[in-house]
Amino acid sequence: MKPARFDYARPETLDAALAALAEHGPEAAVLAGGQSLMPMLNLRMARPGLLLDINRIPGLDGISLEAGLLVIGARARHADVLASPLVRQAAPMLTEALHHVAHPAIRNRGTIGGSISLADPAAEMPACMVALGATLVAASARGERRIAAEAFFRGVYATALEPDELLLRAEIPAIASGWTHGFSEVSRRHGDYAMAGLALALRREGARVTKARIALCGIEPAPRRQHAAEAALVESGAEAACVALSAPDAMEGAEVTAAHRLHLARVLLRRALAN
Amino acid sequence: MDHPDEPTAEIALTLNGEPIRARVPLRQNLVDWLRHGQGLTGSHVGCEHGVCGACHVQVDGRVVRGCLMLAVQADGARVETIEGATETGRIRALQDAFFNRAALQCGFCTPGMLLQAAELLATNPAPTRTEIREALSGNYCRCTGYHAIVDAVEAAAAVLRA
Numbered sequence: 547m548k549p550a551r552f553d554y555a556r557p558e559t560l561d562a563a564l565a566a567l568a569e570h571g572p573e574a575a576v577l578a579g580g581q582s583l584m585p586m587l588n589l590r591m592a593r594p595g596l597l598l599d600i601n602r603i604p605g606l607d608g609i610s611l612e613a614g615l616l617v618i619g620a621r622a623r624h625a626d627v628l629a630s631p632l633v634r635q636a637a638p639m640l641t642e643a644l645h646h647v648a649h650p651a652i653r654n655r656g657t658i659g660g661s662i663s664l665a666d667p668a669a670e671m672p673a674c675m676v677a678l679g680a681t682l683v684a685a686s687a688r689g690e691r692r693i694a695a696e697a698f699f700r701g702v703y704a705t706a707l708e709p710d711e712l713l714l715r716a717e718i719p720a721i722a723s724g725w726t727h728g729f730s731e732v733s734r735r736h737g738d739y740a741m742a743g744l745a746l747a748l749r750r751e752g753a754r755v756t757k758a759r760i761a762l763c764g765i766e767p768a769p770r771r772q773h774a775a776e777a778a779l780v781e782s783g784a785e786a787a788c789v790a791l792s793a794p795d796a797m798e799g800a801e802v803t804a805a806h807r808l809h810l811a812r813v814l815l816r817r818a819l820a821n
Numbered sequence: 822m823d824h825p826d827e828p829t830a831e832i833a834l835t836l837n838g839e840p841i842r843a844r845v846p847l848r849q850n851l852v853d854w855l856r857h858g859q860g861l862t863g864s865h866v867g868c869e870h871g872v873c874g875a876c877h878v879q880v881d882g883r884v885v886r887g888c889l890m891l892a893v894q895a896d897g898a899r900v901e902t903i904e905g906a907t908e909t910g911r912i913r914a915l916q917d918a919f920f921n922r923a924a925l926q927c928g929f930c931t932p933g934m935l936l937q938a939a940e941l942l943a944t945n946p947a948p949t950r951t952e953i954r955e956a957l958s959g960n961y962c963r964c965t966g967y968h969a970i971v972d973a974v975e976a977a978a979a980v981l982r983a
Contacts, residue, residue: 547869549848551828554893577894584889585870588850597847599894625883649959651937652871654883655890736958 549587556599560685563600563712568687570596571709577601578621581648581656582664606714607657611636616718620659625650627658636720637678639727639745643670646729649737659713662698665705665768667797668739672699673763674729676771677745680718684711699768725749725757728818731764732810740764741802742810746818755779758787760815765807766795775815784819788812822846832896837861837905845892852876852887854895855902863903863932867961874960877933878902884940903932912939915977924973926964934960938974946982950975 557563567574575594577583578601586592600606606621609630616636618627627633628644647653647661647670661671662682675682675695682693684707691711698706707713721727731743742764749757758779760772772791779787791811796804833842836859845854850869855861855878867875869888876887879901906912912935918924925931934957941948941956948956953974954967962970 548822548850548853551848553828554830554847554891556893580889580891580894581871581886584850584886584891587848588869588888601894645955649874650940650956651874651877651884651886651959652889655885736955 547588549584550590550593552587552594553596554599555596556602558602560603560605560712560714563598563603564685564687564710566596566598567710567712570598574598574709576663576712578660579623579656580660581652582660582666600712606659608715609633611720614720616720618658618716618718620662620713620715621657622659624648624653624656624658624661628653637674637718637727638721639674639678639729639747640671640718642727643674643729643743643745646670646731646733646737646740646743652737658716662716663705663707663713665699665701665703666739667702667767667769668743668764670729670731670740670743670745670763673743673745673761673769675716675718676769677747677759677761678718679759680716682716683714685714686711690714696771699770701767704768721747722749724751728821730814730818732814742807742814744811744814744818745769746815755783755819760787760791762791762793762811765793765797765804765811767797779819784816787819788816791815822849830893830896832893834895834897835899837901837908843892847891847893849892850876850888851878851880851890851892851895851900854892855887855900858892861902861904863907865929865932867929872959872961873930874933874937875930877936877960879906879936879940884936903936906936906939912936914980915939915942915974918973918977918980919970922969922973922976924965924969925962930960930962930964934962934970938977941974942978942981947978948974 573595577599606619608619610617611632634641680695728746731740745761747759758776761769775787775790778790793808828847865875867873871886871889878887
């Protein structure tokens with residue numbers, strides 16, 4: 547239960563980090579909060595040649611809201627994003643979701659960019675990024691690249707990031723007038739991995755939903771927009787939306803079956819729409 | 822990790838209020854260094870993958886998992902262990918309440934529980950029982966069934982408010 551040997555680098559600038567990734571990308575692992583990477587190192591499920599600690603690089607952990615755009619630095623700690631009044635104002639879905647992200651001590655250290663870059667299918671942040679229509683900005687020695695969240699998540703621990711790229715920030719359109727956000731999930735114990743999670747953004751006129759954005763976590767290998775359920779919700783209402791939720795690639799598990807995960811997602815959506 | 826060719830690094834930090842310099846193996850976890858390098862055995866090693874919370878220590882004013890941070894990352898930081906927190910008296914009300922309510926049996930989880938509960942009470946002086954349970958959701962106790970622990974935190978909060 548101790549990590550295998552690795553080289554360790556702690557660059558003081560972004561340029562130095564990107565240069566290291568350009569040289570060592572495939573055998574390097576980026577250490578930000580380390581709340582997923584360190585367990586993998588301890589269990590020797592991960593044995594990177596180089597551990598690239600980005601905790602000394604200035605400017606990667608800011609949270610700002612300007613001209614309707616919420617910008618969260620990749621190294622912003624979960625606890626800071628959870629406590630941020632700007633986040634609560636511009637993306638209340640994130641505030642709600644972060645209550646479900648692990649436990650206080652993990653949130654004190656874990657980062658939003660780490661959660662996004664790791665792309666654990668049970669994680670809350672990737673589903674939120676998809677539902678919020680975030681743009682994820684990555685950098686390499688070759689320059690910056692902007693990736694829509696919907697195109698970023700490719701599968702279990704698989705993203706659009708290249709081995710030499712580092713996630714810099716998430717850019718999230720602030721919640722617009724008439725919209726509401728929600729996040730809910732089912733897990734065995736508070737803070738444990740989601741058996742099913744629901745990220746939901748709705749625009750209502752009176753009691754009627756006129757626009758919807760829905761993404762799930764803990765169900766399929768990667769989060770995606772539930773376009774059929776969104777359309778059904780607008781056209782036919784809550785029950786039709788629940789029926790239209792789909793998970794053709796739902797993960798099977800010894801404890802939680804694929805069918806049960808989808809069932810739980812439908813329960814979450816039904817409850818959310820009843821509120 | 823005692824091999825002569827084990828890669829190491831020099832660190833300088835404040836540990837329980839005292840400045841300290843040390844040479845640590847690059848791959849050594851913070852909690853292992855505290856226990857084996859510094860003899861501070863109040864932080865316990867349970868699961869070694871961030872699940873149980875027995876290894877909690879405070880780094881720069883925040884409770885973290887000592888098994889999910891490298892000792893080399895504590896360079897420049899302010900680290901406080903259960904020994905330091907006890908010495909300053911800042912968790913005394915919680916310790917008294919744990920004792921009075923018998924909120925421990927074997928005591929293995931207790932240091933981690935105390936540090937996490939102290940962080941909760943620092944930001945939320947009057948937590949509900951649900952909030953206490955959520956704050957301690959990342960701390961395993963295999964003896965008590967948790968009720969006495971929640972009682973103790975509630976009681977300590979009341980003492981601190983008085």
